[in-house]
Every structure is written in C-alpha cells, then in structure tokens.
Amino acid sequence: MSLKLSDLTNHAGEWLRGSGPMSEIVISSRIRLARNVGGSPFLSRATRNQRQHLETKIRDIILSAQIAPQMLYVDLDSAPEIDRTLLVERHLISKPHAAAEGARGVAIGEDETVSIMVNEEDHLRIQVLRSGLQLEEAWEQINQIDDRLESKLDWAFHPRFGYLTACPTNVGTGIRVSVMLHLPALKLTGEIEKVFRAAKDMRLAVRGLYGEGTEATGDFYQISNQTTLGKSEEEIISDFKHQVIPKIIDYEHHARRTLLNDRTVALDDKVCRALGILRSARLLASEETLFLLSHLRMGVNLGRVKDIDLRTLNELFLLTQPAHLQKIQGKKLEGDLRRAARADYIRQRLNAN
C-alpha cells in the first residue's frame, strides 16, 4: 500500500511528539544538506526541459534508494495550494518551495523524520527532523542518506570549495543545522536579548517558526549556523551541542525558576488566562492561538497545569494551523468561519483531555 498525503494530516510527525531529550525546551533538531548533481546546470539557469529531466531522474533515484521503509512523493507542480501549505506547516518543505513554479517535488519518509526537496534552490535539499535535542542522531541518519544517494548520483564537488551550491553562502559542507527552542520564560522576563547575543557571538542566526524571514511567533526560536565552509559537519554540530544550546537552555531554566520562585502569581495568571481563553473562546486567530498554547505549554512543563499532556498540546500547535484545520474539517474555511472552527476544535480537544 502506498502512502498518501491524507495519511499525514490527523497526527503530528515524529518531531512534534515531545519525547526527545530536553524536550521541555528543545522542540526539534533539524539538519539539512544542499546537494547538486554534477554536470547539470543549477536551477536558475536550467531550461524547462532540463528542470523536468532533473526532477524525474532525482525522484526515481530517491524512491529506489531505500531511504525509508515507505516513501511518499508529492509532485508540487500539480499539488493544490492547500496541500503545499500543509507541508510547510509540517516543516517538510520550505515556504519558497511551496510558492515556486515548475517541475519540483518532495519525498517524505513515513515517520516524517526524512524529507528530500527536489529542485528547490539546489537540485536536492535533504532534511532530517527529529524531536528534542538529537543532533548527533540526525547527523548519523542524514549522513547515511547522503551516502545512499551518492552511490547513484555524482554530486557537484570541488576540491577547494567542497559541495557546490547555487548560493555560495551554503558552499562547503552544504549543511544547515537548526535547533527549534521554546523560550517563553526568557520572553516574559525580558531577557530574550541574551539569546540573540549568544547566537551572534557564535555567528549563528536566530529565526522564527518557519525559518528564513519569519517572526518568532509563540516564543519559538530557530537557531542555525551560517558558516558552511572551513568547518567540518561534526565541528558545526559539536558547537551547537556543547556550546550554544546548553547555554540557552541554562538561561531559559534560570528564567523559569525565577518565575516559579519569585513571581508565582504572575506566572499562574499567565498560564491560567491562556487555559481559560483556550477552553472558552469562540473565535481564535492562528497567531493568538500560538501564544496561548505557548503559555499553556510552559505551565504544563512547570507542573502548574496537571490535566493536559504535552503530546496533546504539541499536536494542537500543528493541527490548528490554517491548512491542517481545513483538511480536518474537509472544506475551505475563511475569516470568522476558520477562527470559529479553530476555537471549536481546541475546546473539544482540551475538554476531552
């Protein structure tokens, strides 16, 4: 039986299970590798035919490379907009990939830890996404996938510059390591600047929930490397694991303890208000929902709310996003209709919990 996109809709992928190490603060660990097929033009200079030919060739190789027990391939050129948005919400494709034109697609492993974008900015963008802090596991997994693909495809590689990418900001290892962090306490205590400073010192970028060019909605921050040349993959990962991330986790723990010890009432007020609104509201906008769920998640993590489990909460983060909501309801919803459906769905899930 082949995998269908609709099989993904009703649950969250592995990375949102909230089970990985440090999962009270680290939502997910993501590694992506940019690769191009040697001897073919990069995509900005490829003709329609070359682009089509590349897509077909790469798709066939991915699907025969035994990367995951089951793989789903979505042809994005013909996929409806709502499906493309759904894939963005699940972090399986990038926003530019969803919005682009021409032959392109994505291959997705059945547990959604692996996704391979075909004909994005580079011919291939391989991604591994895992819950919590699992950078070494993610590297091991993606390194093997790269080996498998490399046994069937000649990568564009240069003795001096390493893996060649369309944009020289990715050249060398072609690696981008991103860790998604939930930092509500640092935000509440007004110390989030510390994170930006720590990241800047290490030449790392801080971004929002959906990567490049997005805001840090719901207190979620993505930290990622910018340097790809002159450092090995292991060095880059080790910097994250041993330097940057522990530091930020420390800051957030400290801020949470301060809230818990010195500002208990203020903390409970934030958490209980969030819960009250989520359990009673009749119209909820998506951004407001993210912030409310963020405060509730902090309350659950700090033991201030006992009757809601983290898994339900993590699923709500995903399933209340516009495309997911409409898929679950089975119809197109706009404006107040969508906000009403969101509020209904959240009430039902939280009151059943």
Place this chain on the structure above:
Amino acid sequence: MKCDNCNKQATVHLTEIKNGKKIEKHLCEQCAAQSEGLPQAAVKGHTPINELLTNFVMAHAGLQKEMGTTCDQCKITWAEFRQHGLFGCEKDYDIFEKDLSPLLQRAHEGATHHTGKVPTRGGATGAAARPKKKMVDVGRLRKELQRAVETEDYEKAAKIRDQIRLAEEG
C-alpha cells in the same frame, strides 16, 4: 603670447607669489623644461590632460572587460551573479574564483577551503575517493607553503614541501 625667453609660442603659464609679490611667467615647452624650480606637472603643459583621458579610457575599458567575464557554460556574468546571489552552474566557482574568494571569507569566518565530508565516488568528475581526498589536502598544503615562503619561514616551508611530496607519492 610669446615665450619670455625666446620667440616661440608660450604654452606654460605660471603665477608665482614671492615675498608678497606676484610674478607671472610665460614660457614655451622647451624653455620651461630647462627652467629650474618649476613643478614637473606644470612643465608638461598640455600633455597631462591627454594622458589623463587615455588612462581613464584604458581603465574603463579594462573594467568593462573584467565585468564582462562570462561563463562559457551557463553564460552568467559576475554582475548578474551579484544581482541575484545565485550561480548558474558548478563551473562558475572556477571562473569567478578570484572575485568570489573575498566574499566567501566574509561569509564564512575567513575560511577559504572545505574541510568536511568528501564524496566517496569523488563527485562529478567520477574520480575515485582517494585522489579526491588527497587533492583537498594537497591544495591546502600548497597554500600553507606559499604563506610560509611569503613570511620567510623557510623551516616550516621545507616541512610542508616534504608533506606535499609524501602526499603526492602515496
């Protein structure tokens, strides 16, 4: 106007202020050249403007030529790359290597060479893994050797030379 010294046409006109007194001099080119204490630029009279123009035109033509380097494979120019930040094919990394290097150093904390994973099949050229790996190392050693020679650290240079020799034999 005639030259102050001879009857030829004066082409160099100088105004000097000496002890608060204004002295005007009008000389022909030859007399000016022999006259002491005159600034050379002034002596050369009308030539600088020609030279200036020529230099300007030459420099401009050179610049145009430099900007016009086009990849024979994907037809991209450096200016086009700068506009969009994307290369058209893998060959561009070689063609624009000189212009690209400072950009890469700025973007990658001063790095100039890849030091990570190397494809076992040797990438696009299809070369075997070993030679490819060696190319990376020897390439870097050569750079180091050059630096050692430039800083006149000959002891270090000799060591690196031996390393290169070893790598190339092995």
